[in-house]
Amino acid sequence: MQRLLAAITITAVVHGHVCAAEAPGAEFNPGAFKLQRGPANELLVLGTAHLSQLPKTFDPANLSLLMDRLASWQPKAIAIEALSGPQCAFLRGYRERYADTVKSYCWDPAPAAIATGLDVPGATAQVDRLLAAWPSAPSAGQRRKLASLFLAAGEPASATVQWLRLPADERHAGDGLNDQLVEILNGLREKRNEDYLIAAQLAARCGHERVYPMDDHTSDFDVADEKGYGEAIMKAWNNPFSAARKRDDETLRGGLATPAGVLAMYRAYNAGSAAERVFRADFGAALEEPSPQHFGRSYVGYWETRNLRMASNIREAVSLRPGSRTLVIVGASHKGYLESYLNQMHDVRVVSTDTLLRAE
Numbered sequence: 001m002q003r004l005l006a007a008i009t010i011t012a013v014v015h016g017h018v019c020a021a022e023a024p025g026a027e028f029n030p031g032a033f034k035l036q037r038g039p040a041n042e043l044l045v046l047g048t049a050h051l052s053q054l055p056k057t058f059d060p061a062n063l064s065l066l067m068d069r070l071a072s073w074q075p076k077a078i079a080i081e082a083l084s085g086p087q088c089a090f091l092r093g094y095r096e097r098y099a100d101t102v103k104s105y106c107w108d109p110a111p112a113a114i115a116t117g118l119d120v121p122g123a124t125a126q127v128d129r130l131l132a133a134w135p136s137a138p139s140a141g142q143r144r145k146l147a148s149l150f151l152a153a154g155e156p157a158s159a160t161v162q163w164l165r166l167p168a169d170e171r172h173a174g175d176g177l178n179d180q181l182v183e184i185l186n187g188l189r190e191k192r193n194e195d196y197l198i199a200a201q202l203a204a205r206c207g208h209e210r211v212y213p214m215d216d217h218t219s220d221f222d223v224a225d226e227k228g229y230g231e232a233i234m235k236a237w238n239n240p241f242s243a244a245r246k247r248d249d250e251t252l253r254g255g256l257a258t259p260a261g262v263l264a265m266y267r268a269y270n271a272g273s274a275a276e277r278v279f280r281a282d283f284g285a286a287l288e289e290p291s292p293q294h295f296g297r298s299y300v301g302y303w304e305t306r307n308l309r310m311a312s313n314i315r316e317a318v319s320l321r322p323g324s325r326t327l328v329i330v331g332a333s334h335k336g337y338l339e340s341y342l343n344q345m346h347d348v349r350v351v352s353t354d355t356l357l358r359a360e
Contacts, residue, residue, distance in 0.1 A: 035347035039323035043314070044073060044351045045339050047269045047332030052192050058256050060197050065259035066266055069356050070202055075327035078206075079314050080199045081334070082213040085109065085154020089120040091217070101220045112151035115178045123152035131209060140170035147185065148176030150210070157195045157211050160188045164204035199329050212317040214328070216309035219302050225293065232295040233286055241281035263357060270353040275336025282333065307334055311341040318348060 034040065051058070083091075088106035091098040109120055116123060127149045135142070143162045150159035163171060163185045173182050188196055199211050223229040252268055255261030268274070283303055286296035310330075318326050330338060343350045 029344075030346060031344040033346055034349070040347050040349040041318045041321075041323060041345075042325045042351050043318065043328065043342055043348050044075070044325070044353060044356070045328045045330060045335050045342075046070070046266070046353060047274065047335035048194050048198070048329055049265065049269065050331060051194050051197055054192075054256065055253060058192075060192070062256060062259045062262045063197060065263050066357075067198065067202060067205070069263070070198075070327065071205055073327065073356055074325060075202075075206060076208075076321055076324040077212060077317060077326045078199050078203050078208065079212040079214040079317050079326060079328045079330075080157055080195045081215045081310075081330045082157060082195050083107075083215050083217060084213040084313075085120045085124060087213075087216065087218070088154050097222065098217070098220060101217045105215070105217055107154050107156045109152050109154045111180050111184065112148060115181055116148050116152045116176050118149070118152045120152070120154050123149050123154075127153050127155070134209065140166055141175045144170075144175035144177050146209075148181060151181060151184070155210070155213065156184075156188055157200050157213070158209075159185060160196055160200040161203045161208060161210055163189065164200060165209075194329055202327075212313075214310050214313035214317065216306055216313060218309065219305040221298075221302065223295075223298075228291070228293065229295045229298075232289050232291040232293075233299055236285040236289040236296055237282065239281065239285050241277060242285070245277060245281045260360065264359070266353075267357040267359070269332040270335065270357060272352075272354070274332065275339075278333050278336065304337070307337040308341060310334065311338055314338065314342060315345055315348070318345075322347070 051060075083105050085107070088102060091102050091106065095102075109123075112123070113119055118126065127146065130142075130146055130149065138146075143166050147159045147162035150156070150162065171182070171186070173179050177185075188200075191197070195211070203209075203211050248268065252261075252265040255264055283300050287300045289296035314326070314328055328338065339350050342348050
């Protein structure tokens with residue numbers, strides 16, 4: 001396979017030189033050249049609030065109407081804003097640069113490593129082998145085993161999917177799960193985070209075996225002048241668009257006591273005008289901030305790089321099931337960027353959330 005890809009790459013480079021000698025034509029837009037035969041990969045990006053940041057009075061039961069709508073779309077795969085086990089293993093190898101990133105965003109697989117005797121690469125390889133031969137009706141023991149491997153591989157949301165797919169009386173230790181891991185899984189079921197309360201729950205409901213972490217933090221960087229950087233960005237954020245966005249958020253969060261109110265919040269976060277509002281309040285303001293060090297441009301560069309790498313991870317997951325539906329659940333500020341980048345893919349069709357989130 002590697003030799004074939006190398007040969008294709010060489011051919012493409014040679015042909016590229018030939019094309020370069022020709023007269024320039026219209027700008028090439030990959031998104032204008034869509035798949036002509038067979039069903040496209042449908043992609044729905046759901047912009048979300050981070051549930052951990054909602055008021056403590058928020059009752060996750062009020063996600064019910066949103067969950068029903070998402071289930072009705074019948075996604076075949078769900079991608080989440082989380083770092084994969086392999087990426088976290090990579091980041092741990094560069095402690096000087098990524099120590100804070102690992103602390104903030106990476107699952108600690110140590111308890112599962114003790115229980116299974118496997119590190120992240122070993123557990124990931126076993127997960128891949130198991131899923132490649134996964135039966136249509138796995139036993140409870142097989143699900144417990146896969147849950148333990150997902151935890152050791154640094155994929156706690158996927159482990160939670162397996163846990164949720166077990167009957168309640170089968171959620172116990174055994175097959176790689178010790179009492180500590182059982183306690184961890186029971187805690188993850190209730191964690192106030194969209195990866196667990198929405199994505200894992202929905203994946204289990206739809207009969208999936210896993211979710212797909214697609215976040216990326218390899219563009220995280222240290223700033224020599226943290227104080228100056230922070231002050232410059234905060235000053236940029238002090239603008240009328242940001243103030244209006246904050247007022248709207250407060251109004252929306254005041255209605256979270258009912259399923260209809262939760263759906264209204266998601267409808268607002270995913271409206272067609274939301275992406276430009278996010279840009280003007282945040283990244284557009286930072287882009288133009290006047291510090292001599294160009295702090296804002298560094299921030300925007302990080303943001304664009306992160307979204308591009310997230311988009312590539314989603315693209316990879318989509319490619320595993322040609323012609324199927326993939327739901328992406330991501331912080332609302334990412335939605336417009338991911339839709340724009342992924343709409344450039346030849347066999348991807350970005351689906352609007354308007355109909356799905358409509359008011360009753």
